[in-house]
Amino acid sequence: xxxxxxxFIFALLLTTLTxxxxxxxxxxxxxxxxxxxxxxxxxxISLSDHQxxxxxxxxxxxAGYPGILLHVALLLVITLxxxxxxxxxxxxxxxxxxxxxxxxxxISTFFIMSAADIPLNYYRTFVIEEQYGFNKMTPAMFFTxxxxxxxxxxxxxxxxxxxxxxxxxxxxxxxWLYAWFAWIAFNxxxxxxxxxxxxxxxxxxxxxxxxxxxxxxEQLMSKCGFKASGLFVMDGSRRSNHGNAYFxxxxxxxxxxxxxxxxxxxxxSEIEAVLAHELGHFKHRHVIKRIVISFAMSLAFLxxxxxxMGQSWFYEGLGVxxxxxxxxxxxxxxxxxxxxxxTFLLHPISSIYSRKHEFEADAYAAQNASADDLIHAxxxxxxxxxxxxxxxxxxxxxxxxxxxxxIRVAHLQSQGQA
Numbered sequence: 001x002x003x004x005x006x007x008f009i010f011a012l013l014l015t016t017l018t019x020x021x022x023x024x025x026x027x028x029x030x031x032x033x034x035x036x037x038x039x040x041x042x043x044x045i046s047l048s049d050h051q052x053x054x055x056x057x058x059x060x061x062x063a064g065y066p067g068i069l070l071h072v073a074l075l076l077v078i079t080l081x082x083x084x085x086x087x088x089x090x091x092x093x094x095x096x097x098x099x100x101x102x103x104x105x106x107i108s109t110f111f112i113m114s115a116a117d118i119p120l121n122y123y124r125t126f127v128i129e130e131q132y133g134f135n136k137m138t139p140a141m142f143f144t145x146x147x148x149x150x151x152x153x154x155x156x157x158x159x160x161x162x163x164x165x166x167x168x169x170x171x172x173x174x175x176w177l178y179a180w181f182a183w184i185a186f187n188x189x190x191x192x193x194x195x196x197x198x199x200x201x202x203x204x205x206x207x208x209x210x211x212x213x214x215x216x217x218e219q220l221m222s223k224c225g226f227k228a229s230g231l232f233v234m235d236g237s238r239r240s241n242h243g244n245a246y247f248x249x250x251x252x253x254x255x256x257x258x259x260x261x262x263x264x265x266x267x268x269s270e271i272e273a274v275l276a277h278e279l280g281h282f283k284h285r286h287v288i289k290r291i292v293i294s295f296a297m298s299l300a301f302l303x304x305x306x307x308x309m310g311q312s313w314f315y316e317g318l319g320v321x322x323x324x325x326x327x328x329x330x331x332x333x334x335x336x337x338x339x340x341x342x343t344f345l346l347h348p349i350s351s352i353y354s355r356k357h358e359f360e361a362d363a364y365a366a367q368n369a370s371a372d373d374l375i376h377a378x379x380x381x382x383x384x385x386x387x388x389x390x391x392x393x394x395x396x397x398x399x400x401x402x403x404x405x406x407i408r409v410a411h412l413q414s415q416g417q418a
Contacts (some may be wrong), residue, residue: 004317005080008338012072015344019068022395027058029392038389038406044379050389056132057388063128067120074113075337080319084109084330099165102329106161107154109333118146132386134241141239148201160186168309168328176302183298187291195229195248195255203239205232205257213268217256220272224279224368228254237261242385245274247282265384270377273369280364286357293353305335347398354401359411366415375412378405 034054037045077083088105095101125142129135137145160182167178190198199205208214208231217231228247236243236259243262247254256275263271281287308314309331315321318334365374382389382405389405396404403411 002313002317004313005319008079008317008341011341012075015341016068016072018344020065022392022398023061023064023068026392026395027061029395030054030057030061030388030390033390040406040409041379041382041389044376045383045389049383049386052132053382053386053388054390056128056386057391059128059131060124063120063124067117070116070120071113074116075341078109078112079334079337082319084320084333088330098329099162099169102165102332103158103161105329106333107158109337114150129240134386135239136237136241137239145202152198152201156186156190164332165329168332173306176299176306180295180299180302183302184295187295199234199248204235206235207231208233208258210263213263213271216268216272217275220276220368221256221279224276224283226254226279226282228256230255232257233260233263234258235260243381245271245278247278261384262381265380266377269370269373270380273365273371273374274377276365276369277361277374279368280361281357283364284357284360286361289357301335301339305331308335351397351400355403358402358408362408362412363415366412371412371415375409378409378412 031054034051035047037047037050041050084105087108088101091101091104091108095104122142125135125137126139163182164179167182168175171178208217214231221228232255234257241261243259243265245256245258245262247256256278258271262274266274309328315330315334318338320330320334362371362374365371381387387405391400391404393404402408
């Protein structure tokens with residue numbers, strides 16, 4: 001057995017067992033604290049709502065077990081089980097051009113993996129979300145969205161894939177640098193068109209009509225030096241009872257979006273505080289910082305791929321014989337299939353960085369709106385979204401981009417007293 005095969009199996013086993021262990025810890029911790037509302041929330045959250053959040057959290061976490069095991073099984077079948085060799089030979093009988101062959105290989109592989117997730121997503125939507133009163137989707141809407149997402153993915157992804165494979169074939173050893181520039185251009189293009197072309201394919205966006213609220217928000221934006229192309233309400237209630245708010249796009253395409261469920265639940269001062277938090281991300285340039293980090297990491301990964309694609313042990317260690325490699329597409333596919341296995345344990349670094357941004361945005365909201373209003377808004381959102389107030393600390397540190405409720409509220413209270 002190849003040395004790299006053993007390394008891959010060990011990393012896959014470590015990642016899988018860690019995921020299962022973290023999920024079990026999370027369920028156990030939430031259940032242990034199910035029957036008592038944390039003291040700092042006792043006056044605002046009822047015991048029944050707290051227990052609903054605990055049960056909902058446990059149900060969602062348990063539902064993740066089949067997905068973990070399915071992903072492991074598919075990955076082993078596709079790699080060490082010879083699945084990629086079989087797919088490559090199949091497409092070789094139809095396509096002789098290496099770039100077209102590579103595109104067919106990559107697209108069909110991800111189609112198989114995505115199709116395997118459909119039953120699990122269906123169960124989460126129509127069993128778990130339905131059981132806890134969040135789902136508003138119909139099966140027809142579910143599959144319509146799925147078709148839209150697939151077509152959109154092909155329309156956007158296929159040209160990018162063709163470009164990258166062409167660069168890998170034609171640009172010599174420095175292909176990864178040219179591919180990086182193409183990747184940057186693609187991401188900026190998607191960011192630019194998302195608000196006006198992509199998002200409306202799935203939801204209806206209407207201008208905010210509440211004149212009083214609109215004036216209040218515009219005054220806050222002026223105070224914060226933020227300019228947007230418009231204030232919009234999204235019909236999130238068509239699919240779910242969950243609520244949120246966000247701003248999207250960049251440059252002249254920036255727009256602020258409120259879920260209709262959020263507007264229905266929060267009062268104007270709470271909405272202002274939530275928006276002030278989002279504007280805090282803008283003021284601290286969090287989006288730009290994350291984009292820069294993402295681009296830097298993608299450059300490092302592409303350089304690494306440029307090295308690995310010339311190493312026979314990389315292919316053979318993952319069940320692909322060198323003779324069966326039709327083009328650079330196999331290297332690209334293998335890399336993106338197995339990289340999450342080797343980077344999983346780095347998740348806490350991303351979570352820590354994201355939480356730092358959340359604390360900064362909260363502090364900005366406390367300075368430009370009201371810390372108390374933001375706390376009240378967050379508690380309502382925790383309640384409405386059935387978000388647990390007692391996550392397992394280690395599970396939360398690994399996965400959660402936002403601080404746990406108790407820590408976040410305590411931080412905001414300290415800001416309000418400052």
